[in-house]
Structures are given as structure tokens and as C-alpha cells.
Amino acid sequence: MPLQQQKHLFDIPEDICYLNTANLSPSFKSVETAGITSVLEKSRPYKITGYHFFDAVTELKKEFAKVINAKDYNRIATIPSVSYGLANAAENITLQKGDEIIIVEEQFPSNYYVWKKIADRYGASIVTIKQPEDREHCGDLWNEAILEAITEKTALVTLGNIHWANGLVFDLKAIRQKSRQHNALLIVDGSQSIGALPFDVNDIQPDALVCAGYKWLFGPYGCAYAYYGSYFDNGIPFEENWSNRLGSENITGLTHYQPEYKPLANRYNVGESGNFINVSMQIEGIKQVSQFSPKDIQTYCHSITKDAVKELKDIGFYVNKDEQRAKHLFGIEIPKSIDGEQLRMALAEQNIYVSFRGNYIRLSCHVLNTKADFDKLLRCIKSVMTLV
Incomplete structure (x- = not known):
């Protein structure tokens, strides 16, 4: 039907x-209810348990993993913004002088400033692929121009699944294939597509995917998600917080400082990721939108x-x-x-x-x-x- x-x-x-x-x-009304319920729970903090700080975050990761068809929810990090997720990626990328980072014209600022920063740091350059003037074939020509721009100098291609201002769709699968031929990373901003446009992380295989949660995933403002592929498995997060360390669920042993991070993308979670008011709303938002x-x-x-x-x-x-x-x-x-x-x-x-x-x-x-x-x-x- x-x-x-x-x-x-x-x-x-x-x-x-x-x-x-x-x-x-x-x-959604269900998200509103979840938020109100959680706000009231804060008035009785003695009822807030370890579930709120750890298990609920795991549940949220599992729900988002389903949306993008990720096999392992440990590849998901809960973050407060796209810029946060991109910053974690950027901190673990080393460029060579003369390397190129490919973006598209009028890309959203959060997916530009972070790359301009590391390009300047390493003596690399930003290559901007302009939108073609031929309106009739704009989408096809733009994708062709992106593919042609990927060369042995390309270290990174980063763009959205669609253009955030006009909705033109980028051929991520072809871009992934070409970037892989030149050992270039692919980082996708899914903020304007994940949840509303078909996307399978196994099909595209990006090195990282970042996604705002307050748009097409119907969460509260101040929530986002990141998927990190194997390139980032042993990376160093730019923020150190206690809950991302191995065994942090054992509150009584927190001062037995742990050198190891939790596996895979868990190291990139934002501090206070167990924000139970925010998390409860996020879970309801994703559950509801996942019904369609x-x-x-x-x-x-x-x-x-x-x-x-x-x-x-x-x-x-x-x-x-x-x-x-x-x-x-x-x-x-x-x-x-x-x-x-x-x-x-x-x-x-x-x-x-x-x-x-x-x-x-x-x-x-x-x-x-x-x-x-x-x-x-x-x-x-x-x-x-x-x-x-």
C-alpha cells in the first residue's frame, strides 16, 4: 500500500x-512526549540509572545503524554536530604538500572550513568543482566533472549525497570507485539525505559518514551521528572523555585510569553522550521515521x-x-x-x-x-x- x-x-x-x-x-508527538518525560525524570535524579548513560546510547547507535544498514553499531559515534564528526576525521588525516581535497561549489560551510584548515596546515589545496551552467544536463555534468577531477593528487573527496541547497543528487557509488582507484578518502555529509533518501553504507563504503539528526531523522537540535570506516579504527579523538574508555561502565573504578578506548568508533563519542533527555528524543525520532x-x-x-x-x-x-x-x-x-x-x-x-x-x-x-x-x-x- x-x-x-x-x-x-x-x-x-x-x-x-x-x-x-x-x-x-x-x-513527532512521540518525540515531544519522550522529551517531556525525560525532563521530569531529571527532577528525580535518584531514579536515573546506568541505563540512561550507557544502554540508551547503545540503543540509539543500533537504531541509527539500521537506518544506514551498518552491520556493526560500534562503528557509530553519537556527536552534537556535523562539524564535530568532521573534526574528529580531520584530526586523523595526514596530508602531503601538494595534495588536493575535492569539494563541490557552495558546499555547506561546516564541510569546508575544517578541510581548509588542514589544507593550510599541510600545504595542500582545496579543489572546488563548480556547478555546470548547462541546466538541462546539470546533474550529469556535475558528476562527470567530479569524477574527472579525481587524480593521483587527490587525498580526499568530501560532499553530500545531495546538494544541500538545490537537491541535485551526486553519484556516490561512482565517486567511491574512482576515489578508491587513487587511494583517496571519501567522506559524506548525509545531513540532507539520511532517513529520506535510500542510502546503504555497504553499497557506498565511505570512509566516514556524518549526519545531522535534527532534520530528516527528527531528533532535537544539537544531535548528530557519525559512521567511521576502518581507516579510523585506531584514531585519536580530539576530545578525551571518561565514558569512551574501556570499562567506563564500572563507575566505582573510574580512577583506575584506562589507556584503552572502547572499540572502533566509540572513541569518537562526544563527552556526556549519555544526555538522557536528548537521547530519549533521538531514539523516538529514529524509530518513528524508520517506519517509513x-x-x-x-x-x-x-x-x-x-x-x-x-x-x-x-x-x-x-x-x-x-x-x-x-x-x-x-x-x-x-x-x-x-x-x-x-x-x-x-x-x-x-x-x-x-x-x-x-x-x-x-x-x-x-x-x-x-x-x-x-x-x-x-x-x-x-x-x-x-x-x-
Whole structure:
């Protein structure tokens, strides 16, 4: 049976048209309940046990491992942000002078600054692959340009599964194959795709995957996840905290200082990873979103957006081809005939929430949305056009 809208799982007022999950997801009601319950538990700290600090974190890792089809949850680290996960990776990468780090044009800043820092440290360079001007074949040409740029000088390729602003899909499997031929690392930012777009860590085999948890995994702000492959198995985390050491569950023996880390990615967990309020909300968010397959989410999002996309194109907006972009997140370019600020004001007045990215509007949807949301968006846009 095709996936149906699930607005009843959220506390979204009927007059609100929220097309901005790519910015910040609303909470499932179950996530809200988990958070409130945990806040109340803090009022009675004598009821908080070792489960909250250790077992719950393990449960969370197992849930995220299922999402990306990781065989070993010990390859998952719970972290507070994408930048944290990337920083741990960067601290364990040594470059040679003249090495190249490949990124794509207008990549999200967190996946640029960290690499610029180590490039400067080692005398390496950042190679930015620009978005092709040929709109008709933009996605294919961009992927071709990335593959051509990978050479014997390439030490690292780092990018998202999709472009965070316009939704164009990158061919990670082909990029992985080419990067491996040149012994280059592949690090993926899955913040705008994991949970909403099919992804199998065994298929892509990245050296690391980092992912914000407050977007398509519906966790609270301040949560993220990282998967680290074998390259990082014996790395040194840039933060030392007691809970990442072997045997840390034995609270009475903490001052018997332990030189060994817990296995694999556990060493990269953030300090206070057992934040039981945050963790309980994360678990509920992932459990709920895991009830919908990413493939079904893509099909559902396409079904509620396809008519609007066709009409937007008819009235002068530019949208990338369906086969080149994600269906849960995509950009629409505002025609020069429309006053962008006037459109922004009109959307706000009608309680339509989107993201503006330069001359583009980024639209993002999920099971909380319906075709009626996009009909409302169209009516608003057309009302502004009649004023020109």
C-alpha cells in the first residue's frame, strides 16, 4: 500500500504550511512526549540509572545503524554536530604538500572550513568543482566533472549525497570507485539525505559518514551521528572523555585510569553522550521515521509535488529535472520578473515556511505535508505575480 500522509503524528496547526524540514524538522508527538518525560525524570535524579548513560546510547547507535544498514553499531559515534564528526576525521588525516581535497561549489560551510584548515596546515589545496551552467544536463555534468577531477593528487573527496541547497543528487557509488582507484578518502555529509533518501553504507563504503539528526531523522537540535570506516579504527579523538574508555561502565573504578578506548568508533563519542533527555528524543525520532522506507518517502514526496513543479515551470520558475534531483528537497529559481522580497513577505503573511537560498527557494517536504500545501504555495506565488 502506498505511503499516506501522516500529519496526525505531528502537532502542526492547520493554517501552517511547513515546507522547511531541511532547515529544522518538527517533532513527532512521540518525540515531544519522550522529551517531556525525560525532563521530569531529571527532577528525580535518584531514579536515573546506568541505563540512561550507557544502554540508551547503545540503543540509539543500533537504531541509527539500521537506518544506514551498518552491520556493526560500534562503528557509530553519537556527536552534537556535523562539524564535530568532521573534526574528529580531520584530526586523523595526514596530508602531503601538494595534495588536493575535492569539494563541490557552495558546499555547506561546516564541510569546508575544517578541510581548509588542514589544507593550510599541510600545504595542500582545496579543489572546488563548480556547478555546470548547462541546466538541462546539470546533474550529469556535475558528476562527470567530479569524477574527472579525481587524480593521483587527490587525498580526499568530501560532499553530500545531495546538494544541500538545490537537491541535485551526486553519484556516490561512482565517486567511491574512482576515489578508491587513487587511494583517496571519501567522506559524506548525509545531513540532507539520511532517513529520506535510500542510502546503504555497504553499497557506498565511505570512509566516514556524518549526519545531522535534527532534520530528516527528527531528533532535537544539537544531535548528530557519525559512521567511521576502518581507516579510523585506531584514531585519536580530539576530545578525551571518561565514558569512551574501556570499562567506563564500572563507575566505582573510574580512577583506575584506562589507556584503552572502547572499540572502533566509540572513541569518537562526544563527552556526556549519555544526555538522557536528548537521547530519549533521538531514539523516538529514529524509530518513528524508520517506519517509513526512504524509497516510499521519495515516492510520496514526488506524488504531492509533481503537479506543483509542472505548474511552477509553466509560470517561469526553473526546477532541475526529476531524475537528477531528490524529491524531498529541491530548489526553484525565482524568475527575474518576480520581486523576491515581495514574495518573501507574501509567504510569511500566509504562514508558508520555506528557505530562501540566494535567488532560489528551497522546498522540503515529508509525510507531514500534502498536495494541499503545494497548492497553497502556488496560489501565493501567483498572487504576487499578478501584482507585477
